[in-house]
Amino acid sequence: MKIEGSAFVVTGGASGLGHATATQLVAHGGRVVIADVNEEVGKRAAGELGGNARFIRTDVCDEASARAAIGLARSAFGGLHGLVNCAGIFPAEAVLGKGGVHRLDVFSRVLQVNVVGTFNMLRLAAEAMSQGDPNEEGERGVIVNTASAAAFEGQIGQAAYAASKGSVVSMTLPVARELARFGIRVMTIAPGVFGTPALFAVPKELQEALIKPIPFPPRFGRPSEFAQLVRQIFENPMLNGATIRLDAALRMGPK
Numbered sequence: 318m319k320i321e322g323s324a325f326v327v328t329g330g331a332s333g334l335g336h337a338t339a340t341q342l343v344a345h346g347g348r349v350v351i352a353d354v355n356e357e358v359g360k361r362a363a364g365e366l367g368g369n370a371r372f373i374r375t376d377v378c379d380e381a382s383a384r385a386a387i388g389l390a391r392s393a394f395g396g397l398h399g400l401v402n403c404a405g406i407f408p409a410e411a412v413l414g415k416g417g418v419h420r421l422d423v424f425s426r427v428l429q430v431n432v433v434g435t436f437n438m439l440r441l442a443a444e445a446m447s448q449g450d451p452n453e454e455g456e457r458g459v460i461v462n463t464a465s466a467a468a469f470e471g472q473i474g475q476a477a478y479a480a481s482k483g484s485v486v487s488m489t490l491p492v493a494r495e496l497a498r499f500g501i502r503v504m505t506i507a508p509g510v511f512g513t514p515a516l517f518a519v520p521k522e523l524q525e526a527l528i529k530p531i532p533f534p535p536r537f538g539r540p541s542e543f544a545q546l547v548r549q550i551f552e553n554p555m556l557n558g559a560t561i562r563l564d565a566a567l568r569m570g571p572k
Contacts (some may be wrong), residue, residue, distance in 0.1 A: 318456050318551045322347030324394035326386055328352045328377050328404035328438055331359035333513035334463065335403030337540030339545050343369050345548060348394040352377070352386040352438075353404070377404045377434030387438075387445050396449050400442035401547055402435045402462045405481075407515075409474040431481035435462055439492065439503075447499040450463040454554045457500040461547050462489065464507040464560060470569035482507070486560045493558030502557040504550045509564025512537035522525075532566040 325342050329335035330351035330387045339349045343366045351366075352375035353359040363372035373389050376382040406427060412419045439460055446458030464482040471479025486505055493503035510516070510527050514535065517524070527533060546563055550556050 318398060318452065318454075318459055320548060320551060323398035323551075324348045324350075324390045324396050325399040325401065326350045326352055326390050326397065326438070326521075327401045328386075328434075329400075330361050330403065331355045331372075333403070333515065334508070334511060334540050334543045335401070336362055337544040338401050338403065339366065339370065341541065341544035341548055343367070344398075347399075348390075350386055350390045350393070350499050352383075362543065364453075371547070375404075377438050378401075378429050380437065383437050383441050391445060397445040398443060398449070398458050399551055400438060400458070400460045402438055402460070404434055404438075405431045405463065407478050410477065411474050412476055415509065419476065424480075427477035428481050430486070431478070432484045435485055436488065441501070443496055443501055446501050447526075451500050455500045456502065456554060459551050460492075460496075460501065460503045461550055462503070462505040464505050466507055466509045466562065466567060466569055467562045468507055468560075469562075472569055473572040489560055490558045497557070502550075502554070504556055504558070505560040506543065506546055506550075507560050507562045507564070508538060508543055509562070509567040510537055511543060512539060530567060530570060531564075534565055536565075537563065538563065 327335050328341045330339040331353035342349050348369045351372045353365050356374045359372040362368040362409050373386050375386045410419050451457050462485050464485040465477045467475050468482035468486045489505045
């Protein structure tokens, strides 16, 4: 799929990996709807990207809100060709910790946002894409989800987060198989430790501890590198139904 002239929705696009992805797509001629709950930051991000970007406040767990984001892409840019699911939350809580047992509402909330929210956007985007005209490869759309290395090596305190990201990995192949008849590809990226605003907000000592087990390059991933892989997935029609680890060979330890 060509980025230039195509229309995309990026959830969580106001900051971090999502913002880097939106920036990359616009830089290569794409038109992007930034779908995020952070209205102030989202509007500023869209304004900085210019006329090929729009912002809409979006709760990915809510059907009407998600439909509005998809609808904006179609009304503003004439269709929908790509979805990048970057919206997510990552609270840490022990199953049995000093404060007691893991709160059930926290576990449910993580799965609601990271799994149900991802699937909600995916299904509605697929519906819109299926109604478009195919390109010369027969493609009507591409969906890129975001998992995590925690899907494979979840650490202590990450029971909810690891379960949610494992679900995203597990749904990738069956959804890709189902949507193949519409010419829609589905891929997932599982990032390691990336230098997002949330990460840089933690103490310096913790940042150094997170870098230590990364083999090479021994640093945090750059959001632009995540965005680069998203672009390559869109552009390479053979990438379908798989999860790509983007983690500098990191294999996470127990804690």
